[in-house]
Amino acid sequence: MDILSKINKSNLCGRGGANFSVYLKWLAVKNATNTTKYVICNAAESELLVNKDGYILSKYPEAVVDGMFLAINFLKAKEGIIYLKPEYYKKLSKQLTKLIGNRPISLFKKTGSYLCGEETTLLNDIEGKRKEPRMRPPFPTISGLWDCPTLVNNVETFYYISKIANDNYNSTHFITIAGDTKNKGTFELPLNLSINNILKNTNNFPKFNFFVQINGGASGEFLIQDNLNKKLNGTGSIIIYNTKKTNKLKLLKKIVDYFHQENCDKCVPCREGVYRIHEMLKNKNINQEVIDDLLFTMKNTSFCALGKSVSTPLNSLMNIK
Amino acid sequence: MIITIDKKKISCEDGKSVLEVARDNKIDVPALCYHPDLKIKGNCRMCLIEIKGRPGLHTSCSIKAETGMQISTATPTINKARKINLELLFGQHRVECADCLLEHKCELLRLAKIYKVNINRFKNRKAKLKTYKFGPSIEFDSSKCIDCLNCIEVCKKQEVNFFEIKKIDNINRVLPTCDKNRDCIYCGQCITHCPVGAIEAVGEFEDSQKPLAPKNKTIVFQFAPSIRASIGEEFGLAAGSIVTDQLAAAIRALGVSKVFDVSLGADFTTVEEAKELVERLSQKKNLPMFTSCCPAWVKFIEFYYPEFIPNLTTVRSPHIISGGLIKTYWAEKENINPKDIYVISVMPCTAKKHEITRPQVRIKGLNPVDHVLTTRELAHLFKKNKINLANIKGEAADSPLGEHSGAGVIYGASGGVMESALRTAYTQICGSKLSKIDFKEVRGLQGFKKANIKIKDNIVKVAVVNGMFEAKILLEELKQNPQAYDYIEFMACTGGCIGGGGQPVPVNSKTREARAKGLYSIDTKKKIRVAHDNPALKEIYKSYLTDKHIIHKICHTTFNKKKREVKI
Ligand code: SF4
Ligand code: SF4
Ligand code: SF4
Ligand code: SF4
Ligand code: FES
Numbered sequence: 001m002d003i004l005s006k007i008n009k010s011n012l013c014g015r016g017g018a019n020f021s022v023y024l025k026w027l028a029v030k031n032a033t034n035t036t037k038y039v040i041c042n043a044a045e046s047e048l049l050v051n052k053d054g055y056i057l058s059k060y061p062e063a064v065v066d067g068m069f070l071a072i073n074f075l076k077a078k079e080g081i082i083y084l085k086p087e088y089y090k091k092l093s094k095q096l097t098k099l100i101g102n103r104p105i106s107l108f109k110k111t112g113s114y115l116c117g118e119e120t121t122l123l124n125d126i127e128g129k130r131k132e133p134r135m136r137p138p139f140p141t142i143s144g145l146w147d148c149p150t151l152v153n154n155v156e157t158f159y160y161i162s163k164i165a166n167d168n169y170n171s172t173h174f175i176t177i178a179g180d181t182k183n184k185g186t187f188e189l190p191l192n193l194s195i196n197n198i199l200k201n202t203n204n205f206p207k208f209n210f211f212v213q214i215n216g217g218a219s220g221e222f223l224i225q226d227n228l229n230k231k232l233n234g235t236g237s238i239i240i241y242n243t244k245k246t247n248k249l250k251l252l253k254k255i256v257d258y259f260h261q262e263n264c265d266k267c268v269p270c271r272e273g274v275y276r277i278h279e280m281l282k283n284k285n286i287n288q289e290v291i292d293d294l295l296f297t298m299k300n301t302s303f304c305a306l307g308k309s310v311s312t313p314l315n316s317l318m319n320i321k
Numbered sequence: 322m323i324i325t326i327d328k329k330k331i332s333c334e335d336g337k338s339v340l341e342v343a344r345d346n347k348i349d350v351p352a353l354c355y356h357p358d359l360k361i362k363g364n365c366r367m368c369l370i371e372i373k374g375r376p377g378l379h380t381s382c383s384i385k386a387e388t389g390m391q392i393s394t395a396t397p398t399i400n401k402a403r404k405i406n407l408e409l410l411f412g413q414h415r416v417e418c419a420d421c422l423l424e425h426k427c428e429l430l431r432l433a434k435i436y437k438v439n440i441n442r443f444k445n446r447k448a449k450l451k452t453y454k455f456g457p458s459i460e461f462d463s464s465k466c467i468d469c470l471n472c473i474e475v476c477k478k479q480e481v482n483f484f485e486i487k488k489i490d491n492i493n494r495v496l497p498t499c500d501k502n503r504d505c506i507y508c509g510q511c512i513t514h515c516p517v518g519a520i521e522a523v524g525e526f527e528d529s530q531k532p533l534a535p536k537n538k539t540i541v542f543q544f545a546p547s548i549r550a551s552i553g554e555e556f557g558l559a560a561g562s563i564v565t566d567q568l569a570a571a572i573r574a575l576g577v578s579k580v581f582d583v584s585l586g587a588d589f590t591t592v593e594e595a596k597e598l599v600e601r602l603s604q605k606k607n608l609p610m611f612t613s614c615c616p617a618w619v620k621f622i623e624f625y626y627p628e629f630i631p632n633l634t635t636v637r638s639p640h641i642i643s644g645g646l647i648k649t650y651w652a653e654k655e656n657i658n659p660k661d662i663y664v665i666s667v668m669p670c671t672a673k674k675h676e677i678t679r680p681q682v683r684i685k686g687l688n689p690v691d692h693v694l695t696t697r698e699l700a701h702l703f704k705k706n707k708i709n710l711a712n713i714k715g716e717a718a719d720s721p722l723g724e725h726s727g728a729g730v731i732y733g734a735s736g737g738v739m740e741s742a743l744r745t746a747y748t749q750i751c752g753s754k755l756s757k758i759d760f761k762e763v764r765g766l767q768g769f770k771k772a773n774i775k776i777k778d779n780i781v782k783v784a785v786v787n788g789m790f791e792a793k794i795l796l797e798e799l800k801q802n803p804q805a806y807d808y809i810e811f812m813a814c815t816g817g818c819i820g821g822g823g824q825p826v827p828v829n830s831k832t833r834e835a836r837a838k839g840l841y842s843i844d845t846k847k848k849i850r851v852a853h854d855n856p857a858l859k860e861i862y863k864s865y866l867t868d869k870h871i872i873h874k875i876c877h878t879t880f881n882k883k884k885r886e887v888k889i
Contacts, residue, residue: 272409
């Protein structure tokens with residue numbers, strides 16, 4: 001069985017947060033007619049408080065590089081690039097370069113921040129363009145880096161691809177647990193565990209009243225204790241908040257500040273919407289009807305996932321009483 | 322292919338976006354950042370649609386029509402989102418409608434009505450931002466800018482990159498650059514591509530009335546070749562409608578006694594330029610020769626490529642020559658002190674506002690032209706004075722400065738200057754009566770055209786360029802291969818002056834084509850189609866432009882290397 005069939009059988013989904021079928025992505029790049037192709041490993045890891053990709057990269061760099069190399073060979077790609085968050089670059093570049101050896105893989109230190117985790121912004125960054133998302137279609141699988149078909153997979157995805165190639169994949173994923181808890185860290189756990197069980201199995205289930213934010217400290221959703229029976233998919237992370245000790249308004253403000261700083265200001269709903277919410281919080285003049293309208297248009301009409309996702313943390317946090 | 326929009330079956334071509342198909346079929350889909358000349362950006366998020374089978378809202382500008390698509394353009398969700406997005410847009414757009422370039426054409430206000438927008442829902446976050454002046458030509462009111470980025474793309478295409486995105490207080494804004502190695506060339510293409518009137522020509526419209534003010538002066542209007550095919554658009558006429566005589570009549574209705582046609586000036590430019598071309602060709606000196614009647618192009622050379630200054634023809638642009646003749650030849654004839662003449666040129670162009678301030682064009686300390694109005698400004702002036710160009714009875718422009726050849730009219734379209742000069746040079750070289758008039762190979766609106774023209778035993782290699790993107794490519798080619806061409810026409814604006822920065826908006830390739838077609842139709846109908854056969858011109862050469870010295874004074878100029886002029 002070739003690697004693509006194995007991936008298909010495994011049902012592997014991208015671990016960058018979007019959950020897109022890895023099989024379909026590979027297939028699209030494989031079928032793209034342009035003969036120059038690229039493979040990119042996304043190690044931008046820009047979600048706040050998430051460290052699972054960094055963890056994998058420092059613990060299992062061989063597997064990640066092997067996974068990339070499999071893709072390069074399978075797709076007959078010209079080159080592979082590991083797109084690294086500066087901290088990871090600083091910490092791991094020497095080791096990675098050594099590991100890569102004479103394989104056609106190079107390292108790129110990301111120059112921007114949050115939005116560069118988004119794959120088309122990442123491509124613009126490598127090309128030295130303004131760091132903003134690109135129009136889709138064309139999708140990167142057809143027209144990506146330097147307009148060539150490009151496979152962008154996340155660190156964890158490549159890690160599991162090498163596992164799949166060695167028939168060693170057991171439907172697990174990596175989860176960073178952070179926040180108000182003692183046993184913080186990144187854990188590899190079965191995919192089908194509920195959030196409750198993840199917390200219990202890792203010895204992180206708090207004794208106090210708490211709520212969590214899953215799938216990243218910026219765009220992730222907030223959940224109350226009663227809603228933790230679901231599985232975790234997306235950017236694997238759980239951040240625990242002690243209800244009593246957390247100032248929710250402050251937290252809300254922190255998240256909005258972050259988006260205000262990190263969004264690219266390209267499109268009207270996100271640029272203006274985030275600005276308006278930011279102003280309201282700053283001036284302590286909150287009008288729920290206006291916020292609802294803003295989140296509505298951001299969710300429905302933003303250009304990219306950043307703007308679309310702002311309503312997720314905001315609405316869910318505001319709903320926690 | 323067939324798609325369904327709002328339950329209506331529509332057949333459409335492959336490759337069109339849903340927005341284009343909708344607009345072709347008169348379905349009103351709002352779109353602010355879309356411009357047919359530019360790339361699709363998807364910034365304004367107004368052109369929203371829903372597509373059956375694909376959840377969520379989509380932008381119709383960025384989605385290609387596909388067979389069987391079922392599209393809705395106005396669901397409650399869409400309308401709600403549009404309303405909020407418009408309210409947000411008004412929160413960053415200072416409403417100064419009384420003095421706006423877009424007057425009655427404002428898309429923002431039209432949409433505000435349709436979507437029942439509360440334009441004051443958000444306090445304008447840009448209210449205090451300032452207005453920047455780019456030389457005597459352009460004004461950028463940053464408090465009106467909605468950050469659509471059209472101007473960034475347009476000016477990048479002009480190889481100037483005068484606008485940039487800067488982050489201030491965590492929010493990106495469009496601002497003019499401070500880089501001393503970049504300077505605006507005043508082409509005004511940013512004006513005609515701004516959806517909200519944030520960029521205007523200096524004077525639009527607060528100073529439009531100004532040229533009529535000087536008391537005790539003889540006020541003379543002269544209008545450029547290209548505007549006769551475009552100004553009608555401001556009065557509901559189709560693009561390309563020819564209104565030469567109505568223009569003359571309408572200007573007189575403003576209380577102006579003398580109206581001249583710059584096409585005569587164009588004939589002088591042609592004759593002088595053809596002479597210079599023949600001379601340079603025979604001496605093989607400073608070739609290829611470049612046209613220099615587009616002041617934006619001249620500024621581009623003076624600032625970015627001064628090494629090519631010797632290639633520019635020294636001949637003045639048409640309205641500068643005719644302005645000079647008005648203040649010399651005509652003044653003498655009419656026995657008026659030139660100091661008491663106030664010449665106003667109506668131009669398709671914002672760069673002309675700068676050109677008239679060039680010290681090199683002065684004659685005995687006097688500026689040949691005192692004021693430039695854009696096509697839009699003149700239209701505004703007519704409307705303000707309740708003159709309807711569409712139904713005024715036409716009158717001829719004043720002669721002798723009003724007569725012109727067909728060659729003088731096609732100046733307004735890309736390739737026109739070249740064709741006019743070739744007609745005359747052909748005769749000069751062949752020494753015989755002209756045997757070739759149409760040089761169709763240099764016509765058309767594509768950015769770059771080239772041809773080998775056989776004149777007697779010689780091949781003259783010519784090229785015609787419009788838009789600075791193509792111009793830069795050609796200049797770079799010339800650095801490698803200086804002998805690639807003998808004569809090149811350069812115009813800064815897309816399609817030449819018919820697409821000029823002072824022309825009516827909106828503009829797109831269809832309007833430009835129609836305007837060009839209008840001009841060529843005048844030429845075809847003219848009895849006299851070559852500049853040197855123009856009797857008015859012949860008469861002036863015979864009685865006034867009799868020696869080299871005076872010809873030089875009125876018809877020629879100089880250029881110089883430039884440092885950045887625009888102060889921010
Ligand atoms: S949604 Fe936000 S981050 Fe994305 S393109 Fe629009 S402004 Fe930029
Ligand atoms: S006038 Fe022309 S050169 Fe100047 S900013 Fe506008 S587009 Fe750029
Ligand atoms: S000035 Fe006009 S064209 Fe330029 S970004 Fe602003 S609104 Fe758009
Ligand atoms: S092409 Fe014509 S309108 Fe445009 S800048 Fe040149 S002279 Fe002016
Ligand atoms: S016109 Fe489609 S997003 Fe602006």
